[in-house]
Amino acid sequence: xxxxxxxxxxxxxxxxxxxxxxxxxxxxxxxxxxxxxxxxxxxxxxxxxxxxxxxxxxxxxxxxxxxxxxxxxxxxxxxxxxxxxxxxxxxxxxxxxxxxxxxxxxxxxxxxxxxxxxxxxxxxxxxxxxxxxxxxxxxxxxxxxxxxxxxxxxxxxxxxxxxxxxxxxxxxxxxxxxxxxxxxxxxxxxxxxxxxxxxxxxxxxxxxxxxxxxxxxxxxxxxxxxxxxxxxxxxxxxxxxxxxxxxxxxxxxxxxxxxxxxxxxxxxxxxxxxxxxxxxxxxxxxxxxxxxxxxxxxxxxxxxxxxxxxxx
Amino acid sequence: xxxxxxxxxxxxxxxxxxxxxxxxxxxxxxxxxxxxxxxxxxxxxxxxxxxxxxxxxxxxxxxxxxxxxxxxxxxxxxxxxxxxxxxxxxxxxxxxxxxxxxxxxxxxxxxxxxxxxxxxxxxxxxxxxxxxxxxxxxxxxxxxxxxxxxxxxxxxxxxxxxxxxxxxxxxxxxxxxxxxxxxxxxxxxxxxxxxxxxxxxxxxxxxxxxxxxxxxxxxxxxxxxxxxxxxxxxxxxxxxxxxxxxxxxxxxxxxxxxxxxxxxxxxxxxxxxxxxxxxxxxxxxxxxxxxxxxxxxxxxxxxxxxxxxxxx
Numbered sequence: 001x002x003x004x005x006x007x008x009x010x011x012x013x014x015x016x017x018x019x020x021x022x023x024x025x026x027x028x029x030x031x032x033x034x035x036x037x038x039x040x041x042x043x044x045x046x047x048x049x050x051x052x053x054x055x056x057x058x059x060x061x062x063x064x065x066x067x068x069x070x071x072x073x074x075x076x077x078x079x080x081x082x083x084x085x086x087x088x089x090x091x092x093x094x095x096x097x098x099x100x101x102x103x104x105x106x107x108x109x110x111x112x113x114x115x116x117x118x119x120x121x122x123x124x125x126x127x128x129x130x131x132x133x134x135x136x137x138x139x140x141x142x143x144x145x146x147x148x149x150x151x152x153x154x155x156x157x158x159x160x161x162x163x164x165x166x167x168x169x170x171x172x173x174x175x176x177x178x179x180x181x182x183x184x185x186x187x188x189x190x191x192x193x194x195x196x197x198x199x200x201x202x203x204x205x206x207x208x209x210x211x212x213x214x215x216x217x218x219x220x221x222x223x224x225x226x227x228x229x230x231x232x233x234x235x236x237x238x239x240x241x242x243x244x245x246x247x248x249x250x251x252x253x254x255x256x257x258x259x260x261x262x263x264x265x266x267x268x269x270x271x272x273x274x275x276x277x278x279x280x281x282x283x284x285x286x287x288x289x290x291x292x293x294x295x296x297x298x299x300x301x302x303x304x305x306x307x308x309x310x311x312x
Numbered sequence: 313x314x315x316x317x318x319x320x321x322x323x324x325x326x327x328x329x330x331x332x333x334x335x336x337x338x339x340x341x342x343x344x345x346x347x348x349x350x351x352x353x354x355x356x357x358x359x360x361x362x363x364x365x366x367x368x369x370x371x372x373x374x375x376x377x378x379x380x381x382x383x384x385x386x387x388x389x390x391x392x393x394x395x396x397x398x399x400x401x402x403x404x405x406x407x408x409x410x411x412x413x414x415x416x417x418x419x420x421x422x423x424x425x426x427x428x429x430x431x432x433x434x435x436x437x438x439x440x441x442x443x444x445x446x447x448x449x450x451x452x453x454x455x456x457x458x459x460x461x462x463x464x465x466x467x468x469x470x471x472x473x474x475x476x477x478x479x480x481x482x483x484x485x486x487x488x489x490x491x492x493x494x495x496x497x498x499x500x501x502x503x504x505x506x507x508x509x510x511x512x513x514x515x516x517x518x519x520x521x522x523x524x525x526x527x528x529x530x531x532x533x534x535x536x537x538x539x540x541x542x543x544x545x546x547x548x549x550x551x552x553x554x555x556x557x558x559x560x561x562x563x564x565x566x567x568x569x570x571x572x573x574x575x576x577x578x579x580x581x582x583x584x585x586x587x588x589x590x591x592x593x594x595x596x597x598x599x600x601x602x603x604x605x606x607x608x609x610x611x612x613x614x615x616x617x618x619x620x621x622x623x624x
Contacts, residue, residue, distance in 0.1 A: 008409070015420060046401070046436050048438050084334070084336075104324055108328070120336065120355065127360070131358070133445035
């Protein structure tokens with residue numbers, strides 16, 4: 001039997017000896033200590049045509065934007081300040097220079113929001129599909145980056161922003177629905193997510209904020225990572241999941257289930273974090289549940305289970 | 313007219329504002345200052361099935377080895393000490409776990425030589441082709457990393473090791489020649505290059521060593537990068553290019569031109585550096601030419617030109 005995505009990652013993780021003081025595989029970013037009271041954060045993500053995007057469905061500006069955003073979101077998920085990005089790109093022959101220029105404009109527009117310059121990369125040919133890999137370096141005060149493993153029983157489980165908009169936007173794209181109105185808002189949320197970099201930095205500077213990560217595969221999957229790494233369980237009330245007015249409207253109009261999109265859909269790039277009750281949380285957020293000592297993820301207010309997205 | 317690989321890189325480079333003290337696009341690695349007398353070096357490279365390798369031609373162990381080696385070689389090219397690697401991999405469905413395990417064993421065997429652990433990455437599905445991206449972080453004493461831009465007229469041009477073995481090995485593979493004897497040695501040099509990490513560190517610690525880079529696309533291409541970045545020219549005597557006994561033997565047997573392979577062939581992963589005459593060079597090397605004030609690359613001992621490899 002094949003291991004599957006997370007089985008393979010586990011197997012690799014067991015083979016590697018990580019130096020003392022370094023955080024390796026298993027979180028949003030690796031964390032390497034520096035000698036001057038800082039930590040270096042590193043994250044990397046690959047986007048493959050036909051898996052993560054279709055050239056006909058996404059415009060080059062949005063693709064560039066999103067390629068940067070998903071990686072900056074991993075830095076945000078640990079509370080880091082991004083300092084530079086590295087872009088590798090394998091280019092099929094048919095792609096014009098103007099496509100690449102638009103791609104790079106989108107990439108730069110998102111990166112510039114966070115004053116995070118492109119510092120290097122690799123360009124190569126591809127036989128057919130566009131393939132993109134982005135690596136981002138960030139920094140954090142030593143010991144301040146927030147790990148998946150730090151959740152404690154009794155912690156409140158919180159999320160920033162609203163959930164499910166990106167998954168709704170993907171349905172809008174795939175079903176070829178309107179580009180304007182509420183559908184257009186969801187589409188934009190899917191194509192041009194804005195990672196919560198400042199929010200992540202504020203949270204990392206706040207005592208009482210324990211575990212944190214970004215929401216990329218849907219909370220049904222992402223929260224399980226926190227539970228596994230922390231050796232804990234959780235209950236989540238799906239009735240408390242924050243839904244945007246646009247998502248509610250589109251779901252009512254189309255007969256979609258907003259809760260399924262919010263709990264099981266990916267690519268929100270919001271922050272998921274846990275905190276001690278009574279913590280002065282410095283950013284807008286919604287409490288969606290509680291960390292428990294007993295293992296497992298219990299959904300309340302539904303009889304469904306939501307597992308989120310796996311690549312294979 | 314389309315820009316081509318280096319035109320595209322130049323265009324991107326002009327768009328980016330790099331912070332003071334940071335070295336961005338245009339060298340083997342980016343260089344970011346730290347506050348404690350160190351620099352962080354970062355390099356990233358993408359390998360695409362059908363462009364950089366064919367699954368039928370290279371075994372998974374060698375592919376893993378080489379994926380790590382080509383990136384560690386960029387750290388070596390600036391004189392850095394590698395501290396950690398990051399591996400992104402897009403996996404087509406047909407690839408078995410045992411293939412991936414062998415891949416990772418090769419990756420780890422090369423990385424372990426330089427005590428450089430895998431600290432993170434990304435695994436994803438691919439519709440068809442295997443795509444690999446590796447990022448490596450390294451460190452160097454502040455100001456000590458060697459740049460492409462530092463060549464001075466009058467510098468001697470030097471290389472470590474021998475040139476052309478990997479290009480010869482590629483011909484051995486493509487022509488389906490013997491796996492043993494001298495052909496086997498060249499094949500091994502192509503599949504399992506050993507980056508010159510210790511040599512790079514020694515050279516970076518030596519006053520009088522000016523420009524340095526690794527040889528990945530062939531000196532005909534790589535030396536031109538040094539000349540462009542340094543605003544200089546060069547003469548290179550092809551009769552002085554260091555050739556291995558195995559390359560000479562195979563070329564004599566097969567009627568191949570060893571000089572063309574040594575000057576125009578890629579993937580040697582040796583070091584190319586320039587130094588002031590009289591410098592005590594701490595590693596075995598061969599002087600192949602001289603940096604000139606007037607622009608252009610002049611080949612001596614041949615009436616050919618050697619341009620090296622371009623991806624598109």
